[in-house]
Amino acid sequence: MLNLQTLKTPCLILDSERVRHNAERVSQIALNNNVRLRPHIKTHKCVEVARIATAKHTGAVTTSTLAEVWAFSKRGFSNFTYAVPIEPGKFAEAIEIVRSGIKLYLITDDVEIPATLNDPARAAGVILNVFLKVDCGYHRCGVEPNTKEALEIPKQIADASNLNFAGILTHAGHSYHAHSKEEIAEIARKERDVMVELAEKLRGLGIEVPVVSIGSTPTIHHIDHLKGVTEVRPGNYIFFDAFQATLGSCSFEDCALTVLAAVTHRDRERRKIIVDAGAIALSKDRGPVEFDSTCGYGRVLDLAGNDLWLRVESLSQEHGSFYVPDNKTFDKLIVGTRVRILANHSCLAAAQHTHFNVLENEKIVDKWEIHRGW
Amino acid sequence: MLNLQTLKTPCLILDSERVRHNAERVSQIALNNNVRLRPHIKTHKCVEVARIATAKHTGAVTTSTLAEVWAFSKRGFSNFTYAVPIEPGKFAEAIEIVRSGIKLYLITDDVEIPATLNDPARAAGVILNVFLKVDCGYHRCGVEPNTKEALEIPKQIADASNLNFAGILTHAGHSYHAHSKEEIAEIARKERDVMVELAEKLRGLGIEVPVVSIGSTPTIHHIDHLKGVTEVRPGNYIFFDAFQATLGSCSFEDCALTVLAAVTHRDRERRKIIVDAGAIALSKDRGPVEFDSTCGYGRVLDLAGNDLWLRVESLSQEHGSFYVPDNKTFDKLIVGTRVRILANHSCLAAAQHTHFNVLENEKIVDKWEIHRGW
Incomplete structure (x- = not known):
């Protein structure tokens, strides 16, 4: 019988009771706020963990690699958001995934991408779902909500023959650098408000915004309400770690x-x-x-x-x-x-x-x- | 045809001409100094790279994991030093490796290990080769050469029924923190001198010291001579990296x-x-x-x-x-x-x-x- 004394070291130990507890808490936050939970699987890259995380939800997940999409789609998952901005070197693989019948959402924040992505999608005869990636203050990726690109890119996507505008998506990664729970709560409110306002602005321009997607482990634990948001994508919460505990998540x-x-x-x-x-x-x-x-x-x-x-x-x-x-x-x-x-x-x-x-x-x-x- | 424009990113690119050039330079240093080259494979964990590194040598290599030993032994390599101090949780696997006909050297710097390792070796009917790991100034692992343990552990190993004293082994990892080529050269000389002196001292006590093994990528490139040393084990030199180039290796x-x-x-x-x-x-x-x-x-x-x-x-x-x-x-x-x-x-x-x-x-x-x- 394998136990902590007999396993070969070094190796990973997963406390499944804690995983279930962490999953349940975030699941409840999503249910209580009436938003879809699309957990990020990058933290674990593990089908069994994803099943726990999505137990009371649709089974939709967020991924950090296309390899995760392939692996999970072979094991019962069928709805993915690939949450790294799509670049031309990955167009062919994304199209191959969609052609194989898997539901895949892509993200972009670049004005050149809709046109260059539309061509191969049309050639392949597929429709690709594309989110606008929005910067709500993290400044890693995403367009800033008050720029002309924030309106232009959704329009380009919506107008392209073989692209479908999926909505807007952000990640408040700067919450990992907040110095207090109050500061995290403030970032969480801004993450939500920036997105809800941008969605309204786009709708005002006649662009349909099916999904307003936000998500980070610190902010999901400190948000007051999620009105106007339709989806949350936290990931690290399923395990947490020394960083999150120090941060107070x-x-x-x-x-x-x-x-x-x-x-x-x-x-x-x-x-x-x-x-x-x-x-x-x-x-x-x-x-x-x-x-x-x-x-x-x-x-x-x-x-x-x-x-x-x-x-x-x-x-x-x-x-x-x-x-x-x-x-x-x-x-x-x-x-x-x-x-x-x-x-x-x-x-x-x-x-x-x-x-x-x-x-x-x-x-x-x-x-x-x-x-x-x- | 795959090339730098068509490979899927991110991925590793290995310039094989540079690998051959780096291998040749260190091979020549070993040959010129009349020492055995037992390159560390931890940098690449790759059979094809190890073949290049050992081309003019015995094929003996140094490993950082027992998994490397298994993988390489299935692909033509048969002589390994596992250069992390052996601990009881890995005794059974080490014995299994030796029983399967693979030549394996272990290292220790702990006075408790010879006796506790000898028991399972005897029970399995195998002889295990064990080095004394020596600290030549890095202070990560190893016994300091002037302590009583530096004499006691070799004697324990030599006296144990199912252990064979393989010799003494060190790694001047502190050379990675040297601030000049002169400082590296000084560390390299000390690495050698400490080991040659300890070998002589042990021989004076009637303990046979078959191998005197040293090795680090910075020191091997800056040593004046290797008299008294029988084996070198650099590893990173096969690829080098931004750290080594900044350091001047x-x-x-x-x-x-x-x-x-x-x-x-x-x-x-x-x-x-x-x-x-x-x-x-x-x-x-x-x-x-x-x-x-x-x-x-x-x-x-x-x-x-x-x-x-x-x-x-x-x-x-x-x-x-x-x-x-x-x-x-x-x-x-x-x-x-x-x-x-x-x-x-x-x-x-x-x-x-x-x-x-x-x-x-x-x-x-x-x-x-x-x-x-x-």
Whole structure:
């Protein structure tokens, strides 16, 4: 029987009870606000997790790669938003997906794309659903709502022979840098208001806006109402991580994903422990350094999930290193001892591995595949 | 025909001519110094690359995971050093490898390990080869050479019924933090001298020391002589990367690995470009910030490999972002334009992907598998 003492390290441990709890909470937020939940699967890339997340919903999901679309469509999912702006190198594959009968929504924020995308869609005889990607303050991608492009691109899409204007979509990623719950709430309100106003403006110009889609894990947990919004797309909430807990989106007890690691070296003089979870097993995300300069690369927990108040301080490829101030803890951490590491960023840590080991009642009850790649 | 314009992005591009050139240089250093070359395969995890690296040598390699041992042993390699300290959770697998007829060297720096490793080895009826891991100044793993453990552990290994003392092994990883070639040369000399002296001391105690193994990419390129050393284990040199070039281990023209990416968004107002190579495609290694605070997460090159003097400044999961000061370059970077990104850390970037696309004379001539996981 596999358990935390017998699994090969390093590997991922998924607490399925916490996943169900996290899924239920966001599901309720969506239901209570009367919006469609289209969870982002990039955090887990895992069919079994997506089934939990979409249990009371339509089964529609958001993806970060076209590889996720293929993998999930072979396993019962059929409705996807590919939430990275589409570029010409991916037109052919997007068309192939649609031709195979899968419902796929694309996004763009570029004035050149509607015309160049329409040509191959027409040649292939397919209609492509395209969202306008809107910048609600994150400034990563998206058009700003008060520019002429914000009106022009929807019109171009709506007018193109083989494109269908799906609506408007945004992601308030800047909520990850907010310094208080109030600030997150403010960003959440702005995310909603910017989108609802733009939708109204477009409707005023005679453009139909079927979907108003927003979503981030911090904002969904701090929004007062979602009137005018039709869809939310949070993703990280299903696992959370040290970053989200530091940010206040969840408690540390909500975090569902850890990396199981074994002690491979101890240095009594320097009071330093090395484990076999390094930069590949954890990812090298620096985490919430803005909020906690001592966060390091993750928190070290015991096998029951209790915080040992140790932080992974440095990482090389297969070595994670941390300092242990007190003797009692140091003495316990002999070579071979196992710990669980709560990574700063669960999405990146998960993407390093082939599968989740599913933990229920201290036993490993299943192994769920992670669909990596592009 | 696949080429840099038709490959799906993001993906890895391997310049095989540069790989051969890098391999030849280090091969010559080993041959000229009359030491065995046991290159570290952790950088590439790729059989075809390892064949190039070991062409004029015994075929012995160094690995960072037992998964690499299995994958390579199925493809013609038979002599491995697993260069992470062995811990009890991996005893059974190590024994299974040896029982299957593969030559495997393990390393330890812990006084408890020889006795606890000997028991299962005896039970399985195998002899395990074990190195003493020595700390020559890096302070990651290894025993310090002047401690009693440095003499005691070899004796324990030599005396154990089912262990064979393989010799002493070190890695001067602190050379990656040196601030000049002179400093690297000094670390290289110390790496060698510490090991040669310890070997002599052990021999003086009647312990046979068959192998004295050192190795890091910076030190191997800056050593004056290797008398007393029998084996070198550099790894990163086969590709190099932005970190090594900044450090002076190589020129930027030696770097053999890049990530092909496509522009997915442009923001004229902020003069910002987003590409589809994010934290997963590149890894989130901060790189040589000690030496170049503006290094960001990698250098942006054109398709011919020329530096555009743009640096990837921020990364989210599938988005890489950089600022473009001049108009002419910005105007060229329309959505769909392809660039190559020279990552800070080639080992971590490579480990994110399933294969290398092999570039020769501007054509993609092959696809070489990367053996990931643990």
